[in-house]
Structure formats: C-alpha cells, structure tokens
Amino acid sequence: xxxxxxxxxxxxxxxxxxxxxxxxxxxxxxxxxxxxxxxxxxxxxxxxxxxxxxxxxxxxxxxxxxxxxxxxxxxxxxxxxxxxxxxxxxxxxxxxxxxxxxxxxxxxxxxxxxxxxxxxxxxxxxxxxxxxxxxxxxxxxxxxxxxxxxxxxxxxxxxxxxxxxxxxxxxxxxxxxxxxxxxxxxxxxxxxxxxxxxxxxxxxxxxxxxxxxxxxxxxxxxxxxxxxxxxxxxxxxxxxxxxxxxxxxxxxxxxxxxxx
Amino acid sequence: xxxxxxxxxxxxxxxxxxxxxxxxxxxxxxxxxxxxxxxxxxxxxxxxxxxxxxxxxxxxxxxxxxxxxxxxxxxxxxxxxxxxxxxxxxxxxxxxxxxxxxxxxxxxxxxxxxxxxxxxxxxxxxxxxxxxxxxxxxxxxxxxxxxxxxxxxxxxxxxxxxxxxxxxxxxxxxxxxxxxxxxxxxxxxxxxxxxxxxxxxxxxxxxxxxxxxxxxxxxxxxxxxxxxxxxxxxxxxxxxxxxxxxxxxxxxxxxxxxxxxxxxxxxxxxxxxxxxxxxxxxxxxxxxxxxxxxxxxxxxxxxxxxxxxxxxxxxxxxxxxxxxxxxxxxxxxxxxxxx
Numbered sequence: 001x002x003x004x005x006x007x008x009x010x011x012x013x014x015x016x017x018x019x020x021x022x023x024x025x026x027x028x029x030x031x032x033x034x035x036x037x038x039x040x041x042x043x044x045x046x047x048x049x050x051x052x053x054x055x056x057x058x059x060x061x062x063x064x065x066x067x068x069x070x071x072x073x074x075x076x077x078x079x080x081x082x083x084x085x086x087x088x089x090x091x092x093x094x095x096x097x098x099x100x101x102x103x104x105x106x107x108x109x110x111x112x113x114x115x116x117x118x119x120x121x122x123x124x125x126x127x128x129x130x131x132x133x134x135x136x137x138x139x140x141x142x143x144x145x146x147x148x149x150x151x152x153x154x155x156x157x158x159x160x161x162x163x164x165x166x167x168x169x170x171x172x173x174x175x176x177x178x179x180x181x182x183x184x185x186x187x188x189x190x191x192x193x194x195x196x197x198x199x200x201x202x203x204x205x206x207x208x209x210x211x212x213x214x215x216x217x218x219x220x221x222x223x224x225x226x227x228x229x230x231x232x233x234x235x236x237x238x239x240x241x242x243x244x245x246x247x248x249x250x251x252x253x254x255x256x257x258x259x260x
Numbered sequence: 261x262x263x264x265x266x267x268x269x270x271x272x273x274x275x276x277x278x279x280x281x282x283x284x285x286x287x288x289x290x291x292x293x294x295x296x297x298x299x300x301x302x303x304x305x306x307x308x309x310x311x312x313x314x315x316x317x318x319x320x321x322x323x324x325x326x327x328x329x330x331x332x333x334x335x336x337x338x339x340x341x342x343x344x345x346x347x348x349x350x351x352x353x354x355x356x357x358x359x360x361x362x363x364x365x366x367x368x369x370x371x372x373x374x375x376x377x378x379x380x381x382x383x384x385x386x387x388x389x390x391x392x393x394x395x396x397x398x399x400x401x402x403x404x405x406x407x408x409x410x411x412x413x414x415x416x417x418x419x420x421x422x423x424x425x426x427x428x429x430x431x432x433x434x435x436x437x438x439x440x441x442x443x444x445x446x447x448x449x450x451x452x453x454x455x456x457x458x459x460x461x462x463x464x465x466x467x468x469x470x471x472x473x474x475x476x477x478x479x480x481x482x483x484x485x486x487x488x489x490x491x492x493x494x495x496x497x498x499x500x501x502x503x504x505x506x507x508x509x510x511x512x513x514x515x516x517x518x519x520x521x522x523x524x525x526x527x528x529x530x531x532x533x534x535x536x537x538x539x540x541x542x543x544x545x546x547x548x549x550x551x552x553x554x555x556x557x558x559x560x561x562x563x564x565x566x567x568x569x570x571x572x573x574x575x576x577x578x579x580x581x582x583x584x585x586x587x588x589x590x591x592x593x594x595x596x597x598x599x
Contacts, residue, residue, distance in 0.1 A: 011354025011402060034265075034272040037419060041426060048434040050441075072443040119366045119384045120427075124434040126378050127463075129442030130456035155461025167304035170465075172526040173312045173375035177321065179462040180374040188322070188374065195311060195321035219459040220471050222452050222478040 043111035048122035051104050056094045064133035064218065132221075135182035135214040135234055139164070139196050142209045146251040151200070153215065154178055163203050164196075182214050182234075189214070190237050190245065197239035210239045211249045271422070278397030278416040279548035280541045282351070284424065285358070285395035287534035288386045289349035292361060295383070295527040296342045300335065309334060312375035313368055324371055337364045348390070351400020355391050362387035378431075379528035385427050386531060393420025398548055411552040421538050428535045429496050436492030444485075451485035463523050488515060498539060505539045512536065 023029055060066055070093070074086045084092075115122060138153040152158040154175070158166050168174060181189040193212035200207055214235040220227075238249045299305040314320040315329035328334075341364040347357035362384060369380045389395075396402040397414035404410045439445040444453035455478060457463060458470045470477050491511050497504045513536070516529040537544050 011356070011396065013355045030269060030273050033419070034269045037272050037423065038268060040423070044427060044430055048430045050434060050437045069442055072449055076443070076448050118388065119362060120388055121381055121384075122430070122434070123381065124378060124431050125438055126435045127453070127457055128435070128438040130444045130453045131460055131462075132444075132456060134460050134462065136461045155464070155467040165304050165307065167302070168307050168311075170524060171304055171308045172377065172524045173308050175462045175524060176377060177312055177374050184374070191316070191322040198319075219456045222455045222475070222482070223450060225475050225478075 047108050047111050047115055052097045056097045065131045068132045133216050133218045135216045137178040138213040138215050140211045141207045143206050144208050193237040208241050212237045272419045274418040275415040276418040277545040278414050280537050280544035281393045281395045281421050282399040283537040285390050289345050291527050291530040292345040296338055300338050312372050337368050340364050351396040351402050354396050358387050358390035379526040382531045389420050389424040411548055425538045432492045432495035439489055445489050451482040454481040454485045465524050509536055509539055
C-alpha cells in the first residue's frame with residue numbers, strides 16, 4: 001500500500017503545471033491573479049445582491065404570503081402618516097420591482113453567466129418570507145367501490161407507511177419538490193402526482209383512482225393564537241385507472257351518471 | 261486608486277499556514293460523505309435519487325433535460341463522488357478529488373432545480389475554493405508523502421481562504437437583506453418569522469411543535485428571529501474586525517445547531533459550519549502545531565527504545581524514502597487585519 005502511494009502522483013495538478021511553475025511565481029501572474037480576484041469578488045457581490053425572484057405579476061399578488069405582506073406594509077405606512085391604499089402600494093412595488101429587475105438583469109447578465117459557468121450560482125433566498133398559508137400535499141386513493149382512503153398529508157398524517165416510506169417523506173429534496181407543486185406551474189403538481197400514482201399501483205392492485213390535493217391552511221400567528229384556521233383544497237389532480245387524468249374526482253356512480 | 265491596487269496586490273499575494281484551509285477540506289469532505297452516503301446507502305435516499313434526480317423514464321417524477329439522467333449513470337456518478345470525498349478527506353492526490361467531487365455533485369445534484377437547494381450551491385462554492393487552494397498542504401496523505409509528516413508546515417496562498425470567507429459573508433448578508441422585505445423578520449410583525457416558519461410542512465422537522473406549545477414559543481422564537489436577522493446583516497463585520505469573530509462564530513454555531521434540530525434543509529448547516537475555521541487562521545495554525553507535537557510524541561512513544569535518528573537509519577536500511585523533517589515555520593505576520 002505504501003509503495004502504491006509512493007508510486008502514484010502526489011498531486012496531478014502540480015505535475016501538470018510544473019512547467020509553468022516559475023511563471024506562477026512571477027509579478028505578472030500576481031497582477032493577473034489580483035485582477036481576476038477583483039473581478040470575481042465584484043461578480044459575486046453584484047449577483048448575490050437581493051432582487052425579486054421573478055416579476056411581481058397578478059398571480060404572485062394573489063398568494064396569501066405576498067398579500068399579507070402588502071397588507072402589513074400598507075397598514076404600517078398609514079400609521080406612519082403616509083396615506084396610501086393597498087392598490088397604490090401594490091402598483092408602486094410592482095413598478096419598482098420591474099425597474100429594479102430590468103436594470104439589474106442587464107448589469108449582472110455577464111457576471112451571472114461567468115458564475116454559472118464556474119458552478120457557483122448566487123441565489124441565497126433562504127426563508128426570505130414566512131409562508132403564511134402553506135399548501136400541504138395530500139395523497140389519497142379510491143378502491144373499486146369508490147371508498148376514499150387517505151395515504152398521507154405532508155406534515156400532518158401518514159396513514160399507510162407500508163405504501164409510502166415515512167423517511168422518504170422526511171427527505172428535504174422530496175419536501176422541496178412537494179413545495180414546488182404549490183408555487184410553480186400546474187405541470188409540476190401533475191408530475192409529482194403521476195409519480196405517486198405509479199408508486200401506489202406498484203404496491204397494490206385494487207386501486208381505482210389516485211387523488212392528489214393541495215390543502216391550504218394559514219399558519220398560527222403569535223398575535224392570534226386562538227383564531228381557528230380553515231383548511232381549503234386549492235388544487236386537485238386525479239390519475240384514473242385507465243391512465244387518463246383530470247382535475248376533479250367523483251365517485252364511480254356519479255361518474256356513470258355524468259357520462260349518461 | 262494606485263494605493264488600492266497596491267493594497268489589493270499585497271492582499272492577494274500573501275501566504276499563510278495551510279491548516280485553516282485543510283480543516284475546510286476535512287469538514288467539507290465529511291459533509292459530502294454524509295450527504296452522498298445518505299443518498300446511496302439508505303433505502304429512502306436511493307428512492308429520493310430516483311424520485312428527484314433521474315428522468316421520468318428511469319422512475320423519476322419529471323422529465324430532466326440533457327442526457328445522463330438515467331438511474332445507473334446517476335448512481336455511478338454518486339459512487340465516483342463518494343470515492344472522491346474519501347480521497348478529499350484523507351488529502352490524497354491534491355486538488356483532483358475536489359475537482360471530481362465538484363463536477364459530479366454539480367451534474368447530479370443541480371440537474372433538477374425543484375429538489376436542489378442552498379446546500380448544493382454552498383457545496384459547489386466550497387469545492388471551488390478547495391480546487392483553487394492548496395488544501396492538502398497539511399493534515400493529509402500528500403503532506404505525509406512530501407514532508408514525512410501528516411502535519412506539515414507548508415505556507416500556501418492566503419487568497420483562497422479569504423475568498424471563501426468573503427463568500428460566506430455574501431451568503432449571510434444577501435439572505436439577511438432579502439429578509440428585510442418581509443415584515444415577519446422585523447418588529448413590524450413582531451419578529452414572528454420563525455414562529456411561522458416552524459409550522460411549515462415543507463421545512464419543519466416537527467410542524468406541530470409550535471402550535472402544541474400554546475404560546476410558550478412566542479417570545480423565544482421572537483428573540484431567535486431578531487438574533488438571526490441581526491447576525492446575518494452584521495456578518496460583514498468579521499471582514500473588518502478580528503475581535504467580533506468569536507461572537508459571530510458562537511452565534512453562528514448556535515444558529516446552525518438550531519436549524520439542524522428544527523428544520524430539514526439537508527447539509528446546509530454542516531457545510532456552513534465547515535467554513536468557520538477560516539475565521540481563525542492563527543488558532544488553526546496553533547492547532548496544527550499542537551497536532552504536530554502530539555504526533556511526534558506518539559511516534560516516539562511507539563518506539564521508545566530508539567531515538568529518531570536511529571529509527572531513520574533503520575528505515576534507510578529498509579530502502580524506504582526518508583526526507584528530512586521540515587520544522588514548522590512561525591505564524592506569518594498578517595498586515596491585512598487578519599482576513
């Protein structure tokens with residue numbers, strides 16, 4: 001083993017650059033390195049500087065987390081003596097964000113490309129705002145008699161650990177994907193639902209429909225501990241036994257009637 | 261302008277003891293082993309890889325752009341990354357393991373943006389610094405081969421460590437500035453951010469912990485929120501003053517410990533903490549010296565009957581290599597406020 005280590009190159013990079021070793025000690029290299037480092041530091045700082053993740057469009061304003069922030073800022077501005085309506089604050093924020101994003105994107109585009117090529121993107125959006133009304137992913141299936149059987153509701157319950165591994169649901173990458181089902185386009189929700197449908201059908205052969213839901217419930221706010229919080233279903237996706245899919249579920253009898 | 265250029269040139273040309281960067285290497289390698297090991301050697305990890313990091317044709321939940329998103333190749337790349345992480349840990353083959361690890365983890369872990377997070381981005385950055393710097397100068401097999409001791413006294417370029425420290429600062433300050441948009445992180449909404457985040461089914465390890473507490477957590481979590489945002493916004497101070505570093509390091513360790521206990525964010529906390537030895541290069545040098553002394557004592561203790569010169573002579577008779585031991589150089593004077 002010891003002989004193997006001695007025979008192997010200690011550092012391939014050293015061997016590769018051995019020819020240029022004297023140049024790496026020269027003042028020219030020191031100046032070149034200093035210039036590159038300055039460029040790198042500026043690039044990192046500029047690209048990491050905060051900006052909205054995307055354009056503030058109508059769909060985003062409808063999100064409860066964003067809506068509550070708008071409400072809070074309007075209230076605080078009014079209490080500070082600035083008379084503004086919710087709509088004015090929204091329009092101002094939309095315009096400001098659009099201008100800021102436009103100018104920033106032009107400025108950082110070359111730096112962003114450089115950092116992307118280097119493999120060090122600078123997206124540090126970590127818990128930027130609390131999601132005040134998270135949408136929980138829930139999975140159910142119906143058997144052939146039309147009985148609905150819940151499998152899990154993320155963060156709330158897991159009824160069938162033999163079908164879905166609880167450790168799997170605890171994986172942060174899985175949770176991230178389930179979070180994306182509520183924030184990104186509907187296609188992601190359908191894709192995730194399709195995955196769970198395949199998983200359930202591989203485990204049991206008596207499954208008729210697999211139903212995925214997004215259930216939204218406001219989180220408890222420390223200033224309103226006693227308030228009741230209603231659960232609403234915001235999105236549904238059903239994968240039927242024949243492989244087709246739809247955005248609503250009906251028991252088999254109703255489905256037959258609807259067909260007639 | 262000329263003065264700034266001269267200062268910058270001096271700052272980027274300085275050399276220092278390599279122990280701090282070597283510690284970054286060891287801690288990043290351990291984090292990688294934990295991260296990749298959890299994905300490859302546990303049932304839920306393998307299921308997660310298939311679910312999120314492979315194409316729908318291989319059992320994943322969505323189509324992934326580009327070739328090579330099949331399960332076999334994905335696990336093959338993760339296996340290669342696992343091997344590279346071990347080599348990085350022991351410090352063999354110089355920068356090569358860090359480069360292999362950077363490429364493989366970048367290809368596999370960031371191919372699906374939906375399941376990739378800040379931990380993966382921080383891992384990419386950490387590995388970049390390990391490729392740029394001579395992180396195997398000490399505490400490594402390479403050092404053993406070069407200087408006949410696992411703990412060597414090589415002086416290496418200081419700029420990779422400084423760049424890494426700057427990067428950590430950018431991570432904290434950027435996320436702190438982002439938080440100011442949300443009233444929950446400010447007194448405007450009673451510093452309620454952590455109280456609300458810890459109820460998230462997507463991040464919280466115990467989503468019902470806060471609501472079950474019946475108001476018990478309101479004040480501690482408000483204090484935690486205030487401390488978090490102050491820590492993040494003020495972290496740039498570590499670049500200008502060495503005195504504040506112990507305070508920020510203590511708060512940072514507690515913060516990441518809290519994140520690790522209460523939130524499910526993967527290897528982000530471990531990777532962030534891996535950067536912390538870079539805050540204390542002098543202490544790292546002293547640690548290296550202490551390790552060097554301890555290793556010499558152990559070596560002497562293992563063969564008490566023969567003095568070192570006799571042992572060297574005996575090894576020469578064996579035909580094995582025996583370079584002259586290199587004495588540890590004293591810590592270099594640092595004109596740049598201990599960056």
